[in-house]
Amino acid sequence: xxxxxxxxxxxxxxxxxxxxxxxxxxxxxxxxxxxxxxxxxxxxxxxxxxxxxxxxxxxxxxxxxxxxxxxxxxxxxxxxxxxxxxxxxxxxxxxxxxxxxxxxxxxxxxxxxxxxxxxxxxxxxxxxxxxxxxxxxxxxxxxxxxxxxxxxxxxxxxxxxxxxxxxxxxxxxxxxxxxxxxxxxxxxxxxxxxxxxxxxxxxxxxxxxxxxxxxxxxxxxxxxxxxxxxxxxxxxxxxxxxxxx
Amino acid sequence: xxxxxxxxxxxxxxxxxxxxxxxxxxxxxxxxxxxxxxxxxxxxxxxxxxxxxxx
Numbered sequence: 001x002x003x004x005x006x007x008x009x010x011x012x013x014x015x016x017x018x019x020x021x022x023x024x025x026x027x028x029x030x031x032x033x034x035x036x037x038x039x040x041x042x043x044x045x046x047x048x049x050x051x052x053x054x055x056x057x058x059x060x061x062x063x064x065x066x067x068x069x070x071x072x073x074x075x076x077x078x079x080x081x082x083x084x085x086x087x088x089x090x091x092x093x094x095x096x097x098x099x100x101x102x103x104x105x106x107x108x109x110x111x112x113x114x115x116x117x118x119x120x121x122x123x124x125x126x127x128x129x130x131x132x133x134x135x136x137x138x139x140x141x142x143x144x145x146x147x148x149x150x151x152x153x154x155x156x157x158x159x160x161x162x163x164x165x166x167x168x169x170x171x172x173x174x175x176x177x178x179x180x181x182x183x184x185x186x187x188x189x190x191x192x193x194x195x196x197x198x199x200x201x202x203x204x205x206x207x208x209x210x211x212x213x214x215x216x217x218x219x220x221x222x223x224x225x226x227x228x229x230x231x232x233x234x235x236x237x238x239x240x241x242x243x244x245x
Numbered sequence: 246x247x248x249x250x251x252x253x254x255x256x257x258x259x260x261x262x263x264x265x266x267x268x269x270x271x272x273x274x275x276x277x278x279x280x281x282x283x284x285x286x287x288x289x290x291x292x293x294x295x296x297x298x299x300x
Contacts, residue, residue: 041265042251052255056264063268102271110264117260215272222279229286239294242287 009088011228012237018221025218032211039204047201056114058205062212064107067135068170070100070216074142075167078160088224090156091231093163094146095223099216101139108132119183127176128184131169138166 007013040058047054074096080089111129112122123129142159149155177186189195195202232238254261 041261046255051257053257053260055254055257055261059264059268099275102275106268106271109267113260113264117257219275219279222276222283226279226282226286229283229290233286233290233293238290242290243294 006086009086011087011091011232012241014088015225015228015241018225022218022221022225025214025221029211029214029218032207032214036204036207036211039207044201044204045198050118053114053117054201056110057201058208060107060110060114061205062209063103063110064132065209066212066216067100067104067107067132068173069213070096070103071135071138071163071166071170074100075160075163078156078163081156082160082164090160091224091227092220093156093160094227095220097139097142097146099219099223101136101143103212103216104132104136104139108136124183126182126184127180128173128182131173131176134169135166135173138162138169141166 036058041055044055044058046052074093077089077093077096080086081093108129111132115124116122142162145162146155146159149158177184188197189202189205197205229238229242252258252262
């Protein structure tokens with residue numbers, strides 16, 4: 001069992017398998033984005049109160065959701081690496097950090113741009129905004145810590161521990177709008193209660209969310225494959241795999 | 246809806262298009278940079294293979 005898992009998650013197997021998946025994921029991402037953008041920017045009706053400015057929703061919300069999702073993937077991979085010392089989980093965790101930081105940055109910036117006409121301010125030290133900013137610092141901290149430590153094994157361990165400790169911020173972000181009733185609105189969509197968004201706005205949002213998910217998987221594979229290629233560049237399987245290009 | 250109306254975004258053109266433009270820029274960057282890195286790595290690997298087979 002253990003040996004089978006080791007073999008399945010070997011660099012070589014992941015590299016080959018992800019190489020087959022990549023074009024499909026890339027194509028699905030593109031189709032979802034084009035559909036979601038057209039639906040959200042052209043077909044979806046304008047909002048009664050916010051008019052067209054509400055259309056920022058279709059990137060703000062998926063980016064914010066992904067900022068949390070990617071962090072959980074990163075911390076989980078880090079934890080798996082700490083416990084079982086698997087190489088692939090280390091690579092996955094590292095590959096999550098830059099793209100996760102970008103999603104967080106986008107959630108913050110599109111939120112600020114949206115806040116200006118709707119709240120009358122770019123920024124306020126609201127609980128949701130502040131905890132999301134902390135998330136950005138956690139991602140940056142992960143990358144800084146990882147690159148500051150020379151020895152790769154220690155760097156991976158330290159970064160994984162940072163990621164796991166930072167997990168406490170995730171429920172804080174999620175529940176911040178209920179715990180501290182400040183400025184950011186409460187969730188319109190939740191797993192238990194369903195959605196208070198009108199279907200004409202809900203469905204394009206779901207397509208954009210799926211687009212972001214597939215985009216993340218695509219970028220994650222590309223980044224992880226590069227790190228694998230770099231680490232195993234002198235191994236026979238890499239030469240065998242890439243000699244024909 | 247005319248094309249002009251579409252770009253005007255009911256007066257929120259700056260807000261909507263800055264958000265979408267920045268998002269597009271960063272998402273494309275995360276695709277382009279790994280592709281360039283991959284090309285670099287493959288070039289390096291091929292060089293090593295060539296050097297070793299020559300010696």
